[in-house]
Amino acid sequence: MLMAGELMDVLTLSRLQFAVATLFHFLFVPLTLGLSVLVAIMETKWVRTGDETYRRMAKFWGKLFLINFALGVVTGLTLEFQFGTNWSRYSMYVGDVFGSLLAIEAAVTFFLESTFVAVWFFGWNRISPKLHCVSMWLIAIAANLSAFWILVANAWMQHPVGYVIRNGRAELTDFWAVISQKFAILEFIHTIGGAYILAGFFVLGISSWHLLKLQNVEFFTRSFKIAIAFTLIFSIFEIAQGHMNAEILQETQPTKLAAMEAHWETRPRAPLYLLLWPRLDGEMNAIEALPVPGMLSLLATYSTQSVIKGLKEWPAELRPPVLPCFLSFRFMVGMGFLFAGLSIFGFYVRNNLLAYPWFLKTLVFAIPLPYLTNEAGWILAELGRQPWIVYGVMKTKDAVSFVSTAQVFTSLIGFIVLYGLLGFADFMLLFKFARKGPQK
Amino acid sequence: METIWFFLWALLWTIYFMLDGYDLGIGSLLPFFSKNENERRVMINAMGPFWDGNEVWLVTAGGVTFAAFPKTYAVLFSTLYTPLMILLFALILRGISFEFRGKIDDRRWRRLWDGCLTLGSIVPGFLFGVTFGNLFQGIPIDESGILRGDFFTLLSPYALLSGVLFVFLFVVHGALWLAVMTDEEMHERSLSAARGAWPALVSVLVTFLVSSALTTDLYQNAINRPVLFLFPVLSVVALIATRTFIGMRKPVQAFASSAIVILGTGMFGFTGLYPNMLLSSLNPQFSLTAFNSASSALTLKIMLGITLVVIPIVIAYQSWVHVLFGKKIRLEELKEGESY
Numbered sequence: 001m002l003m004a005g006e007l008m009d010v011l012t013l014s015r016l017q018f019a020v021a022t023l024f025h026f027l028f029v030p031l032t033l034g035l036s037v038l039v040a041i042m043e044t045k046w047v048r049t050g051d052e053t054y055r056r057m058a059k060f061w062g063k064l065f066l067i068n069f070a071l072g073v074v075t076g077l078t079l080e081f082q083f084g085t086n087w088s089r090y091s092m093y094v095g096d097v098f099g100s101l102l103a104i105e106a107a108v109t110f111f112l113e114s115t116f117v118a119v120w121f122f123g124w125n126r127i128s129p130k131l132h133c134v135s136m137w138l139i140a141i142a143a144n145l146s147a148f149w150i151l152v153a154n155a156w157m158q159h160p161v162g163y164v165i166r167n168g169r170a171e172l173t174d175f176w177a178v179i180s181q182k183f184a185i186l187e188f189i190h191t192i193g194g195a196y197i198l199a200g201f202f203v204l205g206i207s208s209w210h211l212l213k214l215q216n217v218e219f220f221t222r223s224f225k226i227a228i229a230f231t232l233i234f235s236i237f238e239i240a241q242g243h244m245n246a247e248i249l250q251e252t253q254p255t256k257l258a259a260m261e262a263h264w265e266t267r268p269r270a271p272l273y274l275l276l277w278p279r280l281d282g283e284m285n286a287i288e289a290l291p292v293p294g295m296l297s298l299l300a301t302y303s304t305q306s307v308i309k310g311l312k313e314w315p316a317e318l319r320p321p322v323l324p325c326f327l328s329f330r331f332m333v334g335m336g337f338l339f340a341g342l343s344i345f346g347f348y349v350r351n352n353l354l355a356y357p358w359f360l361k362t363l364v365f366a367i368p369l370p371y372l373t374n375e376a377g378w379i380l381a382e383l384g385r386q387p388w389i390v391y392g393v394m395k396t397k398d399a400v401s402f403v404s405t406a407q408v409f410t411s412l413i414g415f416i417v418l419y420g421l422l423g424f425a426d427f428m429l430l431f432k433f434a435r436k437g438p439q440k
Numbered sequence: 441m442e443t444i445w446f447f448l449w450a451l452l453w454t455i456y457f458m459l460d461g462y463d464l465g466i467g468s469l470l471p472f473f474s475k476n477e478n479e480r481r482v483m484i485n486a487m488g489p490f491w492d493g494n495e496v497w498l499v500t501a502g503g504v505t506f507a508a509f510p511k512t513y514a515v516l517f518s519t520l521y522t523p524l525m526i527l528l529f530a531l532i533l534r535g536i537s538f539e540f541r542g543k544i545d546d547r548r549w550r551r552l553w554d555g556c557l558t559l560g561s562i563v564p565g566f567l568f569g570v571t572f573g574n575l576f577q578g579i580p581i582d583e584s585g586i587l588r589g590d591f592f593t594l595l596s597p598y599a600l601l602s603g604v605l606f607v608f609l610f611v612v613h614g615a616l617w618l619a620v621m622t623d624e625e626m627h628e629r630s631l632s633a634a635r636g637a638w639p640a641l642v643s644v645l646v647t648f649l650v651s652s653a654l655t656t657d658l659y660q661n662a663i664n665r666p667v668l669f670l671f672p673v674l675s676v677v678a679l680i681a682t683r684t685f686i687g688m689r690k691p692v693q694a695f696a697s698s699a700i701v702i703l704g705t706g707m708f709g710f711t712g713l714y715p716n717m718l719l720s721s722l723n724p725q726f727s728l729t730a731f732n733s734a735s736s737a738l739t740l741k742i743m744l745g746i747t748l749v750v751i752p753i754v755i756a757y758q759s760w761v762h763v764l765f766g767k768k769i770r771l772e773e774l775k776e777g778e779s780y
Contacts, residue, residue, distance in 0.1 A: 070539035073492065074532040080502050081528050084517025088585070091517075095510020096735040100743050103503030106496060107747060111754045115493035115761055122489045122765055125777050169510075171736040401518040402586045411525045418529060422536055429543050 011400045013408040014086040017415060021078045022382075023375055024419045028072035028426075030374050033147055033192060034199020034230075035065045036140035041226060043133045057223055058136070059124075060438040061203065064430055066121060071426045073114065075419070080106075086408065090389055090399035094170045097163050097178060098153055105149035113142035147195075148188050155184035157390050158381070159252040170393065183252055187381075190245050193238040194377060197339050198370035200231030204346065205367035206434045208360035211353055216437055221353060228350050232343040239336050243299070250300040250308070253391060256384035258311045259320045260329035261296060270296035270308035278322045283312055320386045328376035328383075335373040342366060441740050443715070445508045446730040448747060450710035452504055456497035457568070457606075457706055458613075458699045463491040465614020467534060467561025468607065470554060473618075473633060479626060480554060481542075481780070482769050486621035488538065488780045489765040493758055495535065507743055511733035512717040515585035519718075520571060522591045527567040534560025542780050565610045566603040570594065573602025576709050577656050578719030583726045598655050605648045608641040609705065612682070613698045619691035623768045627691070634694065635686050642679060645705065649676075658712030668711045675704025 039062045046054035080102060083091045091099070119127070120135040127135075162177030163170045172178070204227050207220040249257040257263070262278040262285055263270060272295035277287040294304030301308075311319050342363065349356050389396040466487050474480040506513040517524060533556040541553035577598045580588040587593070612634050619630035649672055652658045662668035678700035685694035713719070717733060720726035734740065773779075 067539060067543070070536055074535040077495075077499065077531060077535075078528060080499060080506075081517060081524060083506065084513050085521050085524055086518075088514035088518035091506065091514035092511050095506055095513060096739050099503070099506035099508075099510050099513065099735070100739050103500065103507035103743060104746055106500040106503040107750045107754070110499055111493065111496045111750075112757075114496045115754075115758055118489040118492055119761060119764070121778055126764060166736075172739045172742075175738070175742050401514075401521070402584070403518055403521050407521050407525075411521075414525065414529060418532065422532070425540060426536075429540065433543075 010403060010405055010408055011397055013405065013412055014400050015396065017086060017408060017412045018082060019382075020412070020415050020419065021075065021082060023378065024415075024423065025072065025075040025079060026374060026378055027371060027423065028068050028075065029147070030195035030198040030370070031068045031202055032065070032072050032143050033195035034197075035061060035068070035202065036136070036143050037196070038199060038203060038227060038230060039065055040133070040136040040140045041230075042223075043136050047129050047133045053219055053222060056438045057219065060219075061223070062120070062136075063433055064202075064206075066117070067426060067429050067433065069117060071422060074422075078415075085411075086401050086403070087389070087399050088401040090394065092169065093394055093399070094390060097156060097160075097170055097172045100172070101149050101153035101156070101178075105146050105153075109142045109146040109149065113139055113146060116142070144192060147191060151188045151191055152179050152184045154381070155181065155187045158187070158385055159183040160390050160393050165393075170390075183248060186241070186245050186248055189241055190238070191377075193234050193241060194370070194374050196234040197231060197238060198374055200227045200234065200343070201339070201363070201366055201370050203227035204231060204363045205365075208353075208363040209434075210437060212357060212360050212364070214354075217354075219438055224346075224353060225350055228343060228346045231339070232347045235336070235339040235343045239340055242333070242336060247300055253385065254309045255311070255314060255318065255320055256325065256380075257300065258309060258313075259322045259325040259384055260380060262322055262326045263296065263308060263310050264312050265310040266307060266313050267310065268297065268305055268307045269294040270300075270306075272296045272299065276326075278326050280323060283316075318387060320384045325380055325384045328380040332373050332376045332380065335369055335376075339370065339373075441737060441744070442730040442734045444744065445734065445740055446714055446717070447710075448744075449501070449504055449508060450707065452497065452501040453572075454703055454706035454710070456494070456501050457609075458702045459494040459497055460491070461565075461610040461699075461702055462613045462617035462695075463487040463494055464561045464565045465610035465612065466618055467557050467614070468565060468611055469614055469618070469633065470558045470561070473615075473629070477550070478771055480550075481774055482622060482626060482771065483618060484538065484541070484557070485769055485774055485779050486618050489761060491538065492535075493761065495531070498531075504743070504747075508735055508740060509717060509728075509730065509733045510735060511585070512728045515581060515728055515733075516571075516575075516718055519579060519581055519585070519587040520574070520594065523567050523570060523594060527564050527571075530560045530563035530567070532560075533557075534564070538780050561610075562607060565607045569603035569606030570599045572606075572709060573599035575718060576602070576652065576658055576713060578721035578727070580722050581718065581720045581726055582722060585726075585728070588722065598651055601644070601648055601651060605644045605705075608637060608644050609698075609702055612637050612641050613695070613702065616682075616686075616691055616695040616698050620695055620766065621769050631686055631689065631691065631694075634698075635683075638679075638683050638686070645675065645679060645701075648705075649708075652709075652712070656712070658709060661712050661714060671704050671708035671711055673704075675701050675708060678704055 039058050042054050042061065043058040045051070046058060116135045116138045120132065120139060123132055123135065156178055159181065160170070161181050162172065162174035164173050203223055207224040207227065210216055210220040211224070246257065262276055264283055264285070271291035271293045273288050274290035274292065275287055276285055279286045297306045297308055298304045311322065345359065349359065353360065385391055387395050387397070389399045466483055470480065470483055474483055537553040537557040537560060541550055574594055577596060580593060582588055615630050615634035615637065619627055619634065622630060678697045682694050682697040682701060685697055715729045715731060716727050717730060718728040
């Protein structure tokens with residue numbers, strides 16, 4: 001482990017490990033959040049109409065849901081362990097506020113979700129259709145509420161409220177403030193929206209693949225129609241809502257806002273450049289062209305005149321890494337508009353899908369895009385908060401455990417190998433069962 | 441308040457071991473017990489509807505450690521870094537085996553996940569034992585909660601004994617749950633497996649109780665407050681009851697008794713440990729206790745309110761699930777309906 005010891009320290013390795021564990025976990029979470037709702041809708045239609053097609057839909061999409069769910073569950077365990085194993089000083093300092101949110105997530109929502117997933121899977125012939133359908137709704141509600149508690153915890157790291165520094169640590173003073181702060185609510189809604197778009201495109205893409213092959217046309221047209229309405233609503237909503245998330249950064253995390261816009265100089269009437277590329281070295285952009293005067297000020301504060309703080313306002317060590325924030329932000333926004341465009345068109349042609357094979361083909365290839373977009377959003381959220389682990393309260397470098405480089409190096413390699421294999425197997429199974437289509 | 445939380449914390453861990461213990465036990469028995477693919481499927485489906493809900497008790501116990509005793513959580517998880525990472529990897533493999541195993545109809549594929557399931561059951565059982573053995577005995581942590589030693593420091597004879605104890609507790613517990621869930625030939629063999637493992641469990645448990653007296657301070661609290669002898673006595677009595685019920689061919693009662701063995705053993709350890717949570721073997725002053733590692737009064741109060749409301753509800757719906765699916769498994773049903 002000599003090489004590792006020389007090249008990387010415990011901090012870097014722990015950050016890498018956290019990134020691997022969290023980004024990997026979030027490959028599976030959004031589909032769980034969104035597909036649970038879609039399957040619940042399908043099953044409700046079955047219970048209401050008695051139409052067998054809806055039952056087969058719930059079963060087919062439910063199977064994919066479960067394959068995906070399994071990996072989400074087992075990788076979630078890692079995250080709970082990691083705060084203690086790798087970020088013990090963080091856990092000690094903020095556990096009073098942060099730990100309780102994780103505990104509530106487990107006790108209040110994760111129990112419900114995990115228990116009823118089994119009821120749903122094993123219960124087709126054991127409980128009444130109504131109760132079976134209720135189980136799916138419980139899974140969907142519990143999964144989404146789970147996300148709420150986790151995002152409240154993350155929002156507290158982004159914008160800590162309701163605490164006081166006492167006895168050498170952050171202590172809770174106002175629980176309600178922590179769970180109801182605007183940052184948390186916005187972050188929750190935005191993440192849920194992104195997850196629903198991902199699940200929508202997952203169903204749209206797989207349906208399109210079968211429609212192109214003219215297999216189970218009725219089945220996949222109906223799946224498509226349910227998903228397109230869902231995706232349309234959330235992809236348009238996400239754009240409007242995402243704007244609010246950027247806006248709140250102006251008050252709460254000005255360094256993140258400045259980094260994602262590659263905005264260096266504090267100034268009023270801050271422009272938005274249509275062509276922009278930040279330099280890796282030095283405090284400026286390599287390319288700045290086609291300014292829209294005052295647009296950045298307008299977007300962030302609803303006034304073209306307002307002053308927007310630039311990165312130079314802070315010493316270099318308090319700025320987040322500009323390029324990754326800048327890129328992931330632009331990727332996320334660009335994709336957001338693409339998703340809205342695709343779903344508007346899809347909704348428009350929903351009754352005549354087979355006449356647009358090129359569009360169906362596009363949707364098949366679009367399946368991975370919301371995955372990448374969700375990940376980009378998290379890269380922006382987490383890297384944009386740096387160098388802080390709790391914004392303005394605790395630095396990431398002060399949070400890491402006193403463990404050895406060799407330990408973290410070994411576990412990191414373990415995660416990469418294990419997750420690589422499991423991820424490959426899981427997507428292979430999703431692919432296999434998605435292609436196979438519904439049972440007769 | 442800290443004391444209430446200490447016992448809630450102890451109880452959550454103990455409930456986890458009582459529930460997931462039978463999953464880990466059946467998983468450990470898998471290659472040694474099953475004779476063919478049908479039997480393996482029966483074993484896996486005997487825990488199929490339950491294992492995930494059971495594992496959440498671990499997530500909750502871990503979360504509560506974090507919430508109520510953040511300092512203990514931080515020091516425990518970072519000093520036991522390597523064993524806990526191995527434990528985590530093992531649990532990941534176990535969890536995924538359920539979902540993956542039946543998805544491709546290929547003998548080698550199933551073999552692979554059977555192996556992962558077994559490994560993912562024996563290893564966690566053993567490492568949970570090692571972890572709590574270390575807690576009961578103490579580990580060399582300094583005043584900043586940093587381990588003065590390495591991975592092998594954590595493998596003291598007492599910790600290893602505790603690891604073996606957990607494996608045997610879970611194997612007997614698992615064999616009895618399997619007896620509850622099966623009939624005819626498999627039912628008979630599950631009972632004989634439990635009967636066969638029982639003498640080994642007795643000897644390990646007795647060795648553990650004796651060496652706890654010799655190498656730890658776990659009896660100190662009971663000496664000051666004799667009512668606490670209830671727990672080691674309970675675990676021994678329940679162990680005898682387990683054997684009696686096996687002899688009477690009453691699997692449900694035998695399973696309940698073995699759950700009480702786990703409860704008694706766990707609570708013996710925790711009540712003996714109180715108020716310490718993580719003993720420092722270097723200097724008792726460095727030990728983390730329920731008092732010096734607890735969260736603020738407000739956090740403890742909010743968490744207590746939520747826990748007291750939610751946990752009974754969880755117990756209610758999980759009991760319903762155990763009743764709903766706790767029926768003898770029939771092979772025809774496995775093949776027709778949804779199953780692993």
